[in-house]
Amino acid sequence: MAKREHTGHEWGQLANAVGPRVRLLRNALAARSIAALEEFALPTGSLTVLSLIAANPGSNQTALAKAAGVNKSALVGIVDELEKRGLAARDRSASDRRRNHLTVTPVGEATMKAMLARVAGGESKVRDALGLRDHLKLLELLDRANAALE
Amino acid sequence: MAKREHTGHEWGQLANAVGPRVRLLRNALAARSIAALEEFALPTGSLTVLSLIAANPGSNQTALAKAAGVNKSALVGIVDELEKRGLAARDRSASDRRRNHLTVTPVGEATMKAMLARVAGGESKVRDALGLRDHLKLLELLDRANAALE
DNA sequence: TATTGTTATACTCTATAACTATA
DNA sequence: TATAGTTATAGAGTATAACAATA
Numbered sequence: 154m155a156k157r158e159h160t161g162h163e164w165g166q167l168a169n170a171v172g173p174r175v176r177l178l179r180n181a182l183a184a185r186s187i188a189a190l191e192e193f194a195l196p197t198g199s200l201t202v203l204s205l206i207a208a209n210p211g212s213n214q215t216a217l218a219k220a221a222g223v224n225k226s227a228l229v230g231i232v233d234e235l236e237k238r239g240l241a242a243r244d245r246s247a248s249d250r251r252r253n254h255l256t257v258t259p260v261g262e263a264t265m266k267a268m269l270a271r272v273a274g275g276e277s278k279v280r281d282a283l284g285l286r287d288h289l290k291l292l293e294l295l296d297r298a299n300a301a302l303e
Numbered sequence: 304m305a306k307r308e309h310t311g312h313e314w315g316q317l318a319n320a321v322g323p324r325v326r327l328l329r330n331a332l333a334a335r336s337i338a339a340l341e342e343f344a345l346p347t348g349s350l351t352v353l354s355l356i357a358a359n360p361g362s363n364q365t366a367l368a369k370a371a372g373v374n375k376s377a378l379v380g381i382v383d384e385l386e387k388r389g390l391a392a393r394d395r396s397a398s399d400r401r402r403n404h405l406t407v408t409p410v411g412e413a414t415m416k417a418m419l420a421r422v423a424g425g426e427s428k429v430r431d432a433l434g435l436r437d438h439l440k441l442l443e444l445l446d447r448a449n450a451a452l453e
Numbered sequence: 454t455a456t457t458g459t460t461a462t463a464c465t466c467t468a469t470a471a472c473t474a475t476a
Numbered sequence: 477t478a479t480a481g482t483t484a485t486a487g488a489g490t491a492t493a494a495c496a497a498t499a
Binding site: 162163164165166167169170171172173174175176177178179180181182183185186200201204205207208211212216217220221222234265266269272275276278279280281282283287288289290291292295296297298299300301302303 | 312313314315316317319320321322323324325326327328329330331332333335337350351354355357358359362366367370371372387415416419422425426428429430431432433437438439441442444445446447448449450451452453
Protein backbone atom coordinates (compact mmCIF):
# COMPACT_ATOMS: atom_id res chain seq x y z
CA MET A 154 0.00 0.00 0.00
CA ALA A 155 2.78 2.39 0.85
CA LYS A 156 4.77 1.50 -2.25
CA ARG A 157 4.16 3.43 -5.40
CA GLU A 158 5.45 1.24 -8.17
CA HIS A 159 5.16 3.84 -10.89
CA THR A 160 7.57 6.34 -9.38
CA GLY A 161 9.50 4.13 -7.02
CA HIS A 162 8.71 6.56 -4.23
CA GLU A 163 7.08 5.64 -0.98
CA TRP A 164 4.45 7.80 0.64
CA GLY A 165 5.98 7.32 4.08
CA GLN A 166 3.96 9.07 6.74
CA LEU A 167 1.31 9.86 4.16
CA ALA A 168 0.77 6.20 3.34
CA ASN A 169 -2.90 6.44 4.28
CA ALA A 170 -3.54 10.03 3.24
CA VAL A 171 -6.18 10.76 0.65
CA GLY A 172 -5.15 14.38 0.05
CA PRO A 173 -1.95 13.98 -1.98
CA ARG A 174 -3.42 11.19 -4.08
CA VAL A 175 -6.49 13.23 -4.91
CA ARG A 176 -4.32 16.19 -5.86
CA LEU A 177 -2.27 13.97 -8.14
CA LEU A 178 -5.35 12.58 -9.86
CA ARG A 179 -7.02 15.95 -10.15
CA ASN A 180 -3.93 17.45 -11.78
CA ALA A 181 -3.64 14.60 -14.25
CA LEU A 182 -7.31 14.73 -15.19
CA ALA A 183 -7.36 18.52 -15.38
CA ALA A 184 -4.36 18.60 -17.71
CA ARG A 185 -5.98 16.07 -20.02
CA SER A 186 -9.32 17.80 -19.91
CA ILE A 187 -7.84 21.20 -20.72
CA ALA A 188 -5.93 19.77 -23.65
CA ALA A 189 -8.96 17.85 -24.94
CA LEU A 190 -11.23 20.90 -24.79
CA GLU A 191 -8.74 23.41 -26.13
CA GLU A 192 -10.52 23.76 -29.46
CA PHE A 193 -13.71 24.98 -27.76
CA ALA A 194 -11.86 27.93 -26.19
CA LEU A 195 -14.13 27.96 -23.16
CA PRO A 196 -13.07 28.54 -19.56
CA THR A 197 -12.26 25.45 -17.52
CA GLY A 198 -15.33 24.23 -15.71
CA SER A 199 -17.62 25.12 -18.61
CA LEU A 200 -18.48 21.51 -19.30
CA THR A 201 -19.34 20.84 -15.68
CA VAL A 202 -21.47 23.97 -15.49
CA LEU A 203 -23.19 23.21 -18.79
CA SER A 204 -24.00 19.67 -17.67
CA LEU A 205 -25.33 20.83 -14.33
CA ILE A 206 -27.55 23.46 -15.90
CA ALA A 207 -28.86 20.95 -18.44
CA ALA A 208 -29.65 18.43 -15.71
CA ASN A 209 -31.09 21.05 -13.35
CA PRO A 210 -32.73 23.72 -15.53
CA GLY A 211 -33.59 26.93 -13.74
CA SER A 212 -30.90 26.47 -11.11
CA ASN A 213 -29.57 29.71 -9.67
CA GLN A 214 -25.91 30.64 -9.75
CA THR A 215 -25.08 30.34 -6.06
CA ALA A 216 -26.38 26.79 -5.82
CA LEU A 217 -24.81 25.93 -9.13
CA ALA A 218 -21.42 27.23 -8.05
CA LYS A 219 -21.47 25.07 -4.97
CA ALA A 220 -22.46 21.98 -6.91
CA ALA A 221 -19.81 22.58 -9.56
CA GLY A 222 -17.10 23.20 -7.01
CA VAL A 223 -16.28 26.68 -8.28
CA ASN A 224 -16.56 30.00 -6.53
CA LYS A 225 -19.70 32.00 -7.24
CA SER A 226 -17.48 34.84 -8.43
CA ALA A 227 -15.71 32.55 -10.86
CA LEU A 228 -19.02 31.21 -12.07
CA VAL A 229 -20.01 34.67 -13.28
CA GLY A 230 -17.25 34.66 -15.86
CA ILE A 231 -18.08 31.15 -17.00
CA VAL A 232 -21.77 31.95 -17.46
CA ASP A 233 -20.83 35.22 -19.16
CA GLU A 234 -18.88 33.28 -21.74
CA LEU A 235 -21.54 30.60 -22.17
CA GLU A 236 -24.15 33.30 -22.71
CA LYS A 237 -22.01 35.25 -25.15
CA ARG A 238 -21.47 32.12 -27.18
CA GLY A 239 -25.17 31.33 -27.17
CA LEU A 240 -24.72 28.08 -25.23
CA ALA A 241 -26.73 29.09 -22.19
CA ALA A 242 -29.39 31.68 -21.37
CA ARG A 243 -29.52 33.85 -18.29
CA ASP A 244 -32.97 35.21 -17.41
CA ARG A 245 -34.24 36.92 -14.29
CA SER A 246 -36.41 34.69 -12.17
CA ALA A 247 -40.03 35.88 -12.04
CA SER A 248 -40.59 34.78 -8.46
CA ASP A 249 -37.33 36.14 -7.04
CA ARG A 250 -35.81 38.83 -9.16
CA ARG A 251 -32.43 38.60 -7.49
CA ARG A 252 -31.94 35.20 -9.05
CA ASN A 253 -30.91 34.20 -12.51
CA HIS A 254 -32.82 31.41 -14.18
CA LEU A 255 -30.27 29.43 -16.17
CA THR A 256 -30.99 27.20 -19.14
CA VAL A 257 -29.01 25.51 -21.89
CA THR A 258 -29.78 26.37 -25.51
CA PRO A 259 -30.03 23.74 -28.26
CA VAL A 260 -26.61 24.84 -29.47
CA GLY A 261 -25.38 24.43 -25.92
CA GLU A 262 -26.73 20.89 -25.79
CA ALA A 263 -24.93 20.00 -29.00
CA THR A 264 -21.70 21.62 -27.84
CA MET A 265 -21.91 19.84 -24.53
CA LYS A 266 -22.14 16.49 -26.26
CA ALA A 267 -19.20 17.30 -28.49
CA MET A 268 -17.19 18.28 -25.42
CA LEU A 269 -18.16 15.10 -23.61
CA ALA A 270 -16.94 13.03 -26.53
CA ARG A 271 -13.59 14.81 -26.32
CA VAL A 272 -13.19 14.37 -22.58
CA ALA A 273 -14.11 10.69 -22.80
CA GLY A 274 -10.49 9.80 -23.51
CA GLY A 275 -9.06 10.61 -20.11
CA GLU A 276 -12.09 9.29 -18.31
CA SER A 277 -12.00 6.01 -20.18
CA LYS A 278 -8.35 5.48 -19.30
CA VAL A 279 -9.38 5.44 -15.68
CA ARG A 280 -12.46 3.34 -16.35
CA ASP A 281 -10.48 0.81 -18.34
CA ALA A 282 -7.82 0.55 -15.68
CA LEU A 283 -10.33 0.05 -12.89
CA GLY A 284 -12.96 -2.02 -14.63
CA LEU A 285 -16.68 -1.36 -14.42
CA ARG A 286 -17.14 -2.52 -10.85
CA ASP A 287 -14.29 -0.53 -9.34
CA HIS A 288 -15.08 2.48 -11.49
CA LEU A 289 -18.56 2.67 -10.00
CA LYS A 290 -17.05 2.05 -6.58
CA LEU A 291 -14.70 5.00 -7.04
CA LEU A 292 -17.61 7.28 -7.97
CA GLU A 293 -19.49 6.15 -4.90
CA LEU A 294 -16.53 6.68 -2.57
CA LEU A 295 -15.80 10.13 -3.99
CA ASP A 296 -19.43 11.13 -3.50
CA ARG A 297 -19.40 9.90 0.07
CA ALA A 298 -16.11 11.65 0.79
CA ASN A 299 -17.44 14.89 -0.66
CA ALA A 300 -20.62 14.62 1.35
CA ALA A 301 -18.59 14.10 4.52
CA LEU A 302 -16.61 17.30 3.94
CA GLU A 303 -19.56 19.48 3.05
CA MET B 304 -25.86 7.32 -8.57
CA ALA B 305 -26.69 10.43 -10.55
CA LYS B 306 -28.41 12.08 -7.64
CA ARG B 307 -26.34 14.23 -5.30
CA GLU B 308 -28.33 14.36 -2.13
CA HIS B 309 -26.21 17.00 -0.47
CA THR B 310 -26.79 19.73 -3.01
CA GLY B 311 -29.94 18.50 -4.68
CA HIS B 312 -28.20 18.79 -8.03
CA GLU B 313 -27.90 16.00 -10.52
CA TRP B 314 -24.72 15.37 -12.45
CA GLY B 315 -26.65 14.73 -15.66
CA GLN B 316 -24.32 13.81 -18.51
CA LEU B 317 -21.43 13.69 -16.05
CA ALA B 318 -23.11 11.03 -13.92
CA ASN B 319 -20.20 8.65 -14.45
CA ALA B 320 -17.39 11.19 -14.68
CA VAL B 321 -14.54 11.05 -12.20
CA GLY B 322 -13.09 14.46 -13.05
CA PRO B 323 -15.62 16.83 -11.43
CA ARG B 324 -15.88 14.69 -8.31
CA VAL B 325 -12.13 14.60 -7.88
CA ARG B 326 -11.92 18.36 -8.31
CA LEU B 327 -14.60 18.82 -5.68
CA LEU B 328 -12.80 16.57 -3.21
CA ARG B 329 -9.42 18.07 -3.92
CA ASN B 330 -10.74 21.59 -3.32
CA ALA B 331 -12.37 20.60 -0.06
CA LEU B 332 -9.28 18.81 1.22
CA ALA B 333 -6.92 21.54 0.06
CA ALA B 334 -8.95 24.24 1.81
CA ARG B 335 -8.91 22.28 5.06
CA SER B 336 -5.25 21.45 4.76
CA ILE B 337 -4.26 25.06 4.11
CA ALA B 338 -6.28 26.25 7.10
CA ALA B 339 -4.89 23.51 9.34
CA LEU B 340 -1.28 24.25 8.41
CA GLU B 341 -1.56 28.01 8.45
CA GLU B 342 0.47 28.39 11.64
CA PHE B 343 3.50 26.73 10.04
CA ALA B 344 3.65 29.37 7.32
CA LEU B 345 5.07 26.94 4.79
CA PRO B 346 4.15 26.72 1.10
CA THR B 347 1.39 24.29 0.19
CA GLY B 348 2.85 20.92 -0.65
CA SER B 349 5.54 21.20 2.01
CA LEU B 350 4.14 18.35 4.04
CA THR B 351 3.95 16.06 1.03
CA VAL B 352 7.50 16.94 0.02
CA LEU B 353 8.80 16.54 3.56
CA SER B 354 7.16 13.13 3.88
CA LEU B 355 8.49 11.97 0.55
CA ILE B 356 12.03 13.07 1.36
CA ALA B 357 11.84 11.39 4.76
CA ALA B 358 10.60 8.15 3.23
CA ASN B 359 13.03 8.30 0.31
CA PRO B 360 16.20 9.98 1.58
CA GLY B 361 18.62 11.12 -1.08
CA SER B 362 15.92 11.47 -3.70
CA ASN B 363 16.64 14.06 -6.36
CA GLN B 364 14.34 16.97 -7.08
CA THR B 365 13.05 15.97 -10.48
CA ALA B 366 11.89 12.56 -9.31
CA LEU B 367 10.53 14.06 -6.14
CA ALA B 368 8.52 16.65 -8.02
CA LYS B 369 6.88 13.99 -10.11
CA ALA B 370 6.02 11.88 -7.08
CA ALA B 371 4.63 14.85 -5.19
CA GLY B 372 2.58 16.04 -8.12
CA VAL B 373 4.21 19.45 -8.27
CA ASN B 374 6.21 21.03 -11.03
CA LYS B 375 9.97 20.79 -10.68
CA SER B 376 10.10 24.58 -10.86
CA ALA B 377 7.62 24.88 -8.03
CA LEU B 378 9.56 22.36 -6.01
CA VAL B 379 12.58 24.67 -5.99
CA GLY B 380 10.71 27.23 -3.94
CA ILE B 381 9.36 24.64 -1.54
CA VAL B 382 12.80 23.13 -0.93
CA ASP B 383 14.26 26.65 -0.61
CA GLU B 384 11.87 27.36 2.20
CA LEU B 385 12.37 23.98 3.88
CA GLU B 386 16.12 24.53 3.76
CA LYS B 387 15.93 28.09 5.06
CA ARG B 388 13.85 26.90 7.99
CA GLY B 389 16.28 24.09 8.73
CA LEU B 390 13.73 21.37 8.01
CA ALA B 391 15.55 19.78 5.09
CA ALA B 392 19.09 19.74 3.76
CA ARG B 393 20.16 20.10 0.15
CA ASP B 394 23.58 18.68 -0.69
CA ARG B 395 25.24 18.05 -4.03
CA SER B 396 25.35 14.40 -4.95
CA ALA B 397 28.91 13.05 -5.01
CA SER B 398 28.29 10.67 -7.89
CA ASP B 399 26.40 13.12 -10.10
CA ARG B 400 27.06 16.71 -9.23
CA ARG B 401 24.04 17.97 -11.13
CA ARG B 402 21.77 16.36 -8.59
CA ASN B 403 20.74 17.47 -5.14
CA HIS B 404 20.78 14.93 -2.38
CA LEU B 405 17.81 15.76 -0.15
CA THR B 406 17.39 14.78 3.47
CA VAL B 407 15.15 15.75 6.36
CA THR B 408 16.71 17.17 9.52
CA PRO B 409 15.64 16.12 13.03
CA VAL B 410 13.78 19.41 13.33
CA GLY B 411 12.13 18.61 10.02
CA GLU B 412 11.02 15.22 11.33
CA ALA B 413 9.46 16.81 14.39
CA THR B 414 7.77 19.51 12.33
CA MET B 415 6.44 16.94 9.92
CA LYS B 416 4.80 15.04 12.72
CA ALA B 417 3.26 18.18 14.14
CA MET B 418 1.89 19.00 10.70
CA LEU B 419 0.51 15.51 10.26
CA ALA B 420 -1.35 15.82 13.53
CA ARG B 421 -2.92 19.03 12.28
CA VAL B 422 -3.96 17.63 8.93
CA ALA B 423 -5.44 14.52 10.54
CA GLY B 424 -8.74 16.33 11.06
CA GLY B 425 -9.78 16.57 7.44
CA GLU B 426 -8.43 13.14 6.62
CA SER B 427 -10.24 11.53 9.52
CA LYS B 428 -13.54 13.04 8.43
CA VAL B 429 -13.21 11.10 5.22
CA ARG B 430 -11.96 7.98 6.97
CA ASP B 431 -14.81 8.07 9.47
CA ALA B 432 -17.38 8.56 6.75
CA LEU B 433 -16.04 5.69 4.65
CA GLY B 434 -14.99 3.25 7.33
CA LEU B 435 -11.70 1.38 7.37
CA ARG B 436 -12.49 -0.98 4.53
CA ASP B 437 -13.72 1.64 2.07
CA HIS B 438 -11.01 4.08 3.10
CA LEU B 439 -8.35 1.59 2.08
CA LYS B 440 -10.32 0.83 -1.06
CA LEU B 441 -10.34 4.51 -1.97
CA LEU B 442 -6.56 4.72 -1.54
CA GLU B 443 -6.15 1.69 -3.77
CA LEU B 444 -8.46 3.03 -6.47
CA LEU B 445 -6.77 6.43 -6.47
CA ASP B 446 -3.36 4.79 -6.84
CA ARG B 447 -4.58 2.67 -9.71
CA ALA B 448 -6.20 5.64 -11.40
CA ASN B 449 -3.02 7.67 -11.03
CA ALA B 450 -0.92 4.84 -12.41
CA ALA B 451 -3.24 4.59 -15.41
CA LEU B 452 -2.80 8.25 -16.27
CA GLU B 453 0.96 8.38 -15.83
C1' DT C 454 -31.14 42.41 7.92
C1' DA C 455 -30.03 38.75 4.63
C1' DT C 456 -29.30 37.03 -0.03
C1' DT C 457 -28.15 37.04 -5.31
C1' DG C 458 -25.35 38.35 -8.60
C1' DT C 459 -21.53 41.23 -9.68
C1' DT C 460 -16.96 43.52 -9.66
C1' DA C 461 -12.39 44.16 -8.06
C1' DT C 462 -8.55 42.18 -6.28
C1' DA C 463 -4.93 39.19 -4.67
C1' DC C 464 -2.83 34.97 -3.91
C1' DT C 465 -1.86 30.25 -4.98
C1' DC C 466 -1.03 26.62 -8.23
C1' DT C 467 0.81 24.93 -12.37
C1' DA C 468 3.22 25.00 -16.79
C1' DT C 469 6.62 26.62 -20.22
C1' DA C 470 10.78 28.37 -21.76
C1' DA C 471 15.42 29.59 -21.28
C1' DC C 472 19.64 29.54 -18.71
C1' DT C 473 23.85 27.05 -15.96
C1' DA C 474 26.43 23.39 -14.78
C1' DT C 475 27.23 19.11 -15.20
C1' DA C 476 27.22 14.58 -17.68
C1' DT D 477 23.51 16.05 -26.98
C1' DA D 478 20.98 15.30 -22.82
C1' DT D 479 19.82 15.97 -17.92
C1' DA D 480 19.31 18.46 -13.04
C1' DG D 481 18.42 22.42 -10.98
C1' DT D 482 17.29 27.24 -11.34
C1' DT D 483 15.02 31.55 -12.76
C1' DA D 484 11.56 34.26 -14.92
C1' DT D 485 7.16 34.58 -16.48
C1' DA D 486 2.50 33.89 -17.61
C1' DG D 487 -1.88 31.70 -17.09
C1' DA D 488 -5.46 29.44 -14.71
C1' DG D 489 -7.83 28.51 -10.24
C1' DT D 490 -9.62 29.98 -6.12
C1' DA D 491 -10.89 33.03 -2.39
C1' DT D 492 -12.33 37.37 -0.01
C1' DA D 493 -14.43 41.74 0.37
C1' DA D 494 -17.46 45.18 -1.05
C1' DC D 495 -21.33 46.78 -3.75
C1' DA D 496 -26.28 47.22 -5.92
C1' DA D 497 -30.65 45.19 -6.34
C1' DT D 498 -33.98 42.61 -4.22
C1' DA D 499 -36.19 40.00 -0.57
